Amino acid sequence: xxxxxxxxxxxxxxxxxxxxxxxxxxxxxxxxxxxxxxxxxxxxxxxxxxxxxxxxxxxxxxxxxxxxxxxxxxxxxxxxxxxxxxxxxxxxxxxxxxxxxxxxxxxxxxxxxxxxxxxxxxxxxxxxxxxxxxxxxxxxxxxxxxxxxxxxxxxxxxxxxxxxxxxxxxxxxxxxxxxxxxxxxxxxxxxxxxxxxxxxxxxxxxxxxxxxxxxxxxxxxxxxxxxxxxxxxxxxxxxxxxxxxxxxxxxxxxxxxxxxxxxxxxxxxxxxxxxxxxxxxxxxxxxxxxxxxxxxxxxxxxxxxxxxxxxxxxxxxxxxxxxxxxxxxxxxxxxxxxxxxxxxxxxxxxxxxxxxxxxxxxxxxxxxxxxxxxxxxxxxxxxxxxxxxxxxxxxxxx
Amino acid sequence: xxxxxxxxxxxxxxxxxxxxxxxxxxxxxxxxxxxxxxxxxxxxxxxxxxxxxxxxxxxxxxxxxxxxxxxxxxxxxxxxxxxxxxxxxxxxxxxxxxxxxxxxxxxxxxxxxxxxxxxxxxxxxxxxxxxxxxxxxxxxxxxxxxxxxxxxxxxxxxxxxxxxxxxxxxxxxxxxxxxxxxxxxxxxxxxxxxxxxxxxxxxxxxxxxxxxxxxxxxxxxxxxxxxxxxxxxxxxxxxxxxxxxxxxxxxxxxxxxxxxxxxxxxxxxxxxxxxxxxxxxxxxxxxxxxxxxxxxxxxxxxxxxxxxxxxxxxxxxxxxxxxxxxxxxxxxxxxxxxxxxxxxxxxxxxxxxxxxxxxxxxxxxxxxxxxxxxxxxxxxxxxxxxxxxxxxxxxxxxxxxxxxxxxxxxxxxxxxxxxxxxxxxxxxxxxxxxxxxxxxxxxxxxxxxxxxxxxxxxxxxxxxxxxxxxxxxxxxxxxxx
Numbered sequence: 047x048x049x050x051x052x053x054x055x056x057x058x059x060x061x062x063x064x065x066x067x068x069x070x071x072x073x074x075x076x077x078x079x080x081x082x083x084x085x086x087x088x089x090x091x092x093x094x095x096x097x098x099x100x101x102x103x104x105x106x107x108x109x110x111x112x113x114x115x116x117x118x119x120x121x122x123x124x125x126x127x128x129x130x131x132x133x134x135x136x137x138x139x140x141x142x143x144x145x146x147x148x149x150x151x152x153x154x155x156x157x158x159x160x161x162x163x164x165x166x167x168x169x170x171x172x173x174x175x176x177x178x179x180x181x182x183x184x185x186x187x188x189x190x191x192x193x194x195x196x197x198x199x200x201x202x203x204x205x206x207x208x209x210x211x212x213x214x215x216x217x218x219x220x221x222x223x224x225x226x227x228x229x230x231x232x233x234x235x236x237x238x239x240x241x242x243x244x245x246x247x248x249x250x251x252x253x254x255x256x257x258x259x260x261x262x263x264x265x266x267x268x269x270x271x272x273x274x275x276x277x278x279x280x281x282x283x284x285x286x287x288x289x290x291x292x293x294x295x296x297x298x299x300x301x302x303x304x305x306x307x308x309x310x311x312x313x314x315x316x317x318x319x320x321x322x323x324x325x326x327x328x329x330x331x332x333x334x335x336x337x338x339x340x341x342x343x344x345x346x347x348x349x350x351x352x353x354x355x356x357x358x359x360x361x362x363x364x365x366x367x368x369x370x371x372x373x374x375x376x377x378x379x380x381x382x383x384x385x386x387x388x389x390x391x392x393x394x395x396x397x398x399x400x401x402x403x404x405x406x407x408x409x410x411x412x413x414x415x416x417x418x419x420x421x422x423x424x425x426x427x428x429x430x431x432x433x434x435x436x437x438x439x440x441x442x443x444x
Numbered sequence: 445x446x447x448x449x450x451x452x453x454x455x456x457x458x459x460x461x462x463x464x465x466x467x468x469x470x471x472x473x474x475x476x477x478x479x480x481x482x483x484x485x486x487x488x489x490x491x492x493x494x495x496x497x498x499x500x501x502x503x504x505x506x507x508x509x510x511x512x513x514x515x516x517x518x519x520x521x522x523x524x525x526x527x528x529x530x531x532x533x534x535x536x537x538x539x540x541x542x543x544x545x546x547x548x549x550x551x552x553x554x555x556x557x558x559x560x561x562x563x564x565x566x567x568x569x570x571x572x573x574x575x576x577x578x579x580x581x582x583x584x585x586x587x588x589x590x591x592x593x594x595x596x597x598x599x600x601x602x603x604x605x606x607x608x609x610x611x612x613x614x615x616x617x618x619x620x621x622x623x624x625x626x627x628x629x630x631x632x633x634x635x636x637x638x639x640x641x642x643x644x645x646x647x648x649x650x651x652x653x654x655x656x657x658x659x660x661x662x663x664x665x666x667x668x669x670x671x672x673x674x675x676x677x678x679x680x681x682x683x684x685x686x687x688x689x690x691x692x693x694x695x696x697x698x699x700x701x702x703x704x705x706x707x708x709x710x711x712x713x714x715x716x717x718x719x720x721x722x723x724x725x726x727x728x729x730x731x732x733x734x735x736x737x738x739x740x741x742x743x744x745x746x747x748x749x750x751x752x753x754x755x756x757x758x759x760x761x762x763x764x765x766x767x768x769x770x771x772x773x774x775x776x777x778x779x780x781x782x783x784x785x786x787x788x789x790x791x792x793x794x795x796x797x798x799x800x801x802x803x804x805x806x807x808x809x810x811x812x813x814x815x816x817x818x819x820x821x822x823x824x825x826x827x828x829x830x831x832x833x834x835x836x837x838x839x840x841x842x843x844x845x846x847x848x849x850x851x852x853x854x855x856x857x858x859x860x861x862x863x864x865x866x867x868x869x870x871x872x873x874x875x876x877x878x879x880x881x882x883x884x885x886x887x888x889x890x891x892x893x894x895x896x897x898x899x900x901x902x903x904x905x906x907x908x909x910x911x912x913x914x915x916x917x918x919x920x921x922x923x924x925x
Binding site: 167168169170171173174181182184185186187188189190191193194195197198199201202205251252253254255256298299300302303304305306307309433 | 785786787790792794795798799802805806819821822823825829830831852853854855856857858859860861862866867869870871873877878879880881882883889894895905906915917918
């Protein structure tokens with residue numbers, strides 16, 4: 047059994063830009079903004095950083111390939127830098143690489159930075175996915191979009207649990223409405239308006255059964271973290287946040303091609319979550335994880351993630367949603383920062399943005415959104431579609 | 445005995461009441477009006493996909509290895525240079541060592557292809573040749589052709605064993621009669637005055653070929669159970685019958701009320717409709733039209749009963765949905781500049797070398813089946829996807845094209861670009877195993893249900909105008925009962 051990286055790595059600084067339609071800013075502007083806050087928060091100099099990992103997904107639309115855009119923008123002094131990409135789990139990949147580098151002893155201080163500039167396509171939604179698939183894939187896959195692919199999860203979930211469209215949509219609407227409530231309190235969030243369950247339910251359909259408010263914001267933004275060896279962390283600050291577990295799982299192809307997949311959950315999340323709980327020593331996720339930032343690209347994703355992360359029993363996430371368990375004042379707040387839904391979703395930055403909230407919550411710095419008795423937080427960062435994806439689960443605490 | 449050994453048909457789902465077109469464009473040409481409805485191919489169909497559908501109907505229960513040749517007759521091939529028969533043969537998973545040819549440039553190309561197939565078989569060059577005929581013609585808005593024409597395909601298998609209708613003889617006439625034409629660069633057909641077409645074209649030339657046939661073989665027209673007169677002027681069809689000594693009751697319905705003139709496939713479509721109702725011993729006369737005429741003399745055998753399960757023409761005709769939006773029809777035909785949006789303009793270029801490499805997977809819907817655990821999978825894999833197996837390089841080829849399926853889950857997506865939004869797609873489970881996601885066609889989003897029975901059909905995936913490439917893929921459609 048590998049021993050894992052529990053308590054070997056600590057985050058000593060983080061930065062996150064305001065997410066949103068940053069029409070006036072370039073990728074470089076976003077990178078600099080996130081980096082500046084991160085550096086100041088860590089209290090170190092740029093030259094203290096020994097290696098960097100750079101996450102960006104749809105580079106064609108923004109900064110281009112490789113780690114050069116990061117290194118050139120920040121004028122990093124010829125240190126090792128690598129670009130990573132794993133769909134929407136890209137930000138978590140940058141952090142994972144930096145954490146592993148430090149845990150291995152290769153470096154003492156490493157930077158993870160993720161950025162995405164999505165709003166330069168000229169149309170709503172993510173850049174067209176079908177164009178980004180590989181040579182063979184795009185010859186046979188439907189011309190799908192992200193909301194459409196995740197809508198198939200809702201269709202199947204509703205069918206399996208005998209939810210009439212209105213019943214299912216009401217539960218999903220409560221998921222979104224809760225996140226809007228939290229996001230409205232977050233000055234860095236993209237969408238800062240409360241919406242009622244009725245408003246969510248009556249919003250225009252994007253991909254049946256998902257409507258406009260079942261979908262997260264498509265945003266520009268960047269986020270960054272500086273990590274160091276756990277035994278050095280308190281030299282930098284009194285309240286570093288320690289990595290308890292960091293796991294990823296990637297689809298085997300089973301979900302798309304084999305009939306054993308039930309289509310009402312995300313298989314990779316179940317694997318990544320179980321592995322993360324094992325690494326962190328979490329026995330009962332429903333009781334021990336105080337808050338989580340999960341990948342609510344769509345309301346249905348958050349709903350099934352509650353089950354996949356073992357926060358709710360199978361088929362019972364809807365009951366927990368209706369009981370208010372995941373509200374800010376509930377037993378297990380989910381998306382206290384507004385989530386992808388309202389904070390927004392600049393792909394390469396999202397995993398690090400989730401971590402930013404867990405980090406601030408652990409340090410008691412989340413202001414009106416502060417979760418009580420905060421000990422352990424989790425991030426869940428999902429890339430891809432229900433039928434083929436990458437899931438990263440990270441657990442952190444003081 | 446050489447003749448037809450099987451038949452198949454294909455009529456697109458959509459029909460348009462001709463009044464729908466007339467209400468929109470009748471102001472332009474008040475005299476251009478016909479009764480009834482015409483068939484309308486969907487936005488993702490062309491002469492190739494319709495030919496494949498008809499051929500699959502024709503090949504139901506036929507061993508594909510037997511087929512030595514494939515001819516397609518069409519005046520509307522998506523390519524001037526790239527053989528349609530080659531695309532169709534790949535989609536049908538026919539052997540590569542067969543003879544293929546495209547018969548084109550005249551609406552009598554369909555009967556020409558049948559006669560050539562017969563001759564090849566009589567000469568001993570081939571045992572079985574599949575003949576497809578298909579046309580999807582673009583017409584100018586408000587023109588008479590828009591009222592006259594319909595879209596559709598038919599297919600016959602020509603062979604010398606288990607013949608359902610022998611081809612006893614033929615008589616052809618050929619004239620450079622330019623009553624309708626398209627120049628090399630023309631998108632739309634042009635036609636001379638319809639009275640001249642009718643009198644000097646249809647009436648004179650069909651009469652000549654039919655009379656010629658009767659004389660050549662010393663036949664009595666009264667002995668024919670059905671006469672297929674490929675004439676879109678309904679009354680002229682009756683007049684021709686009278687001229688050659690037949691009763692109007694012998695004339696097979698020219699389907700102008702239900703489908704329209706489908707070009708090169710028109711005589712075959714009407715012939716298939718006649719065969720569907722034919723009895724052993726019936727004599728059938730078929731006369732095509734287009735720069736002359738071919739007249740064929742067929743004799744139905746008692747083998748006809750074995751084709752009764754084919755969809756033919758009647759079953760496809762019964763499956764219909766009225767298209768009551770004329771503007772949508774124009775948009776499907778790219779006759780009005782539709783706002784596709786920037787998302788709609790983003791298409792990757794087709795990699796022809798990749799298409800060739802993956803032709804069985806992309807065009808033939810071939811996957812693989814694990815010899816260790818029996819799991820079928822699409823697309824073809826080298827490593828078994830069954831989590832309990834995972835065998836490497838233990839695969840055999842496995843085709844999904846003719847397998848029934850059930851809809852596992854679905855969506856109707858208004859964000860994805862589609863010529864006909866919402867884009868419907870979903871995951872299907874194949875009977876016997878195997879799962880993949882596909883576009884869904886030929887139904888309304890409201891009709892989709894988890895668990896509903898589906899079947900697969902070849903359609904256009906996208907047309908890459910900049911490079912002149914039409915890309916095809918298989919889509920799921922509700923199972924036709």
